[in-house]
Amino acid sequence: MDLADLYRDVILDHNRSPRNFQRLDNATHRAQGFNPLCGDKLTVYLKMDGDTVADVAFEGSGCAISVASSSLMTEAVKGKSEKQARALFANMHDLLSGSEDQAPQSLGKLAALGGVRQYPSRVKCASLAWHALLAALDDQQEPARTE
């Protein structure tokens, strides 16, 4: 197996300098993600303006894959409509669970996360932020889990 496929440059970059890595004090929605297996914990903050994700941020600790995935997620959903954000969740789910052979073109940079498919024990690291995003959109009270 080629490690470079998992730790692609985009992922290493977002791990070293995560984007939107802060608390959002004026968030309208927030949710936690928790992966009991590795202890990764993160909080996703959303500031919705009507139907639009006006701002998004995250905090927490995790492995390179989970931090990069969170960071990429915030970049990808900022400015999107709720519907688009949900559609992105579904696309990411397909990408990570391997039900799509190829990453849809529309995923752009996010396709870099597809490398985890060869590492079954790491899929949950990549999906945690997305589950937390969905939980925030749903205003879920319980921490999101990847199970």
Next chain:
Amino acid sequence: MSVPQQQRGTGQLDAARLRQDFPALQQQIHGKALVYLDSAASAQRPAAVLDAMDHYYRHDHANVHRGVHTLSQRATERYENARQKICRYINAGSTAEIIFTRGTTEAINLVAQSLGRNSFGPGDEILITRMEHHSNIVPWQLLCQQTGATLRVAPIDHHGQLKMDELRALINEQTRLVAVGHISNALGTINPVKDIVEAAHAVNAVVLVDGAQAMPHMSVDVRALDCDFYAFSGHKMFGPTGIGVLYGREALLEQMPPWQGGGEMIREVTMEHSSFADLPAKFEAGTPAIAEAVGLGAAIDYLAEIGPETIAAYEAELLSYATARLGEIEGLEIVGDAEHKASVISFTLAGAHPHDIGTIVDNEGVAIRTGHHCAMPVMDFFNVPATARASMALYNTTADIDALVDALKKVREVLC
């Protein structure tokens, strides 16, 4: 005068040779020779254990204690023979004190439910420590919920050692039971079990020792420790999964009611009432894990032949080598540097999450454990979400440590 066996008690252990006894270690992972440093989670088995189980299934299997036919007698003999080996190895008083369980976890739950549930109540206290494995925490929490007893927790210091003064101060007239790990799986700390037993016995509290991590590393003498219960798992001491042991002081086991009902554990059953079998059968309801017991017996033979003191002496050297070599790595911090420590090293690496460390070193053929090691309160104490852990056994060599160090340098190259 008999010639001593080549290795016995000489402090000389040829790990490179012993490694040849372990079929699973003769393989490549991602094109590199496997370096197995996860024995604290589960050790590998020597061919002698696999052969003993295979032979049992091919030639001797039937149910135990039930038939007059030859196979049933052979199976019973093999099963009871394993019990005798265990009894001798840990210096128990008699085979009545050796109860087969599924593992450490079940052994601890047996004591909690049979002893604790029937005799503890509000006002009673159970003392555990901050460094316990979840399996020596949760059964006591459940018991406290069931009985109204109170759970007390002895603290640890930043070396990962018990604060013995505080532990002693927590033992009082209300204390009914003290449950403590012999060796911490997350930190490697070897606890002063004998001192704890003395303090507990002074107030007539009983002591359960979780010996899951001690059995593969050192000599265990339950009568010298003077503990009341000692629990361990086959799979961590080169035996099979699905089998473990509860040693219990006979006088205590005699007073304890059965915790599971079924076949094997009865003397006579009518539709109204049953009377129970003598020890140890009273605590072994149902058809037991016979082949696994036979395998565990073979693992005991294997350990006894090398000699637990020899193993401990060799591993102490390996531990100091590993500690020194890991110290060379920039940003690496060892979590837990107790004065008395077994060959287990938990660590963190700046800029690299344990999960990433695990994946990258695996790619180099090196197997280590990453995560909370079923000791979340320990992680919490050291304020880390997780650690990476290299745990060594009698088949590991300094070359394995060198491979780990090289792999960790690779981690830094990739991530930092």
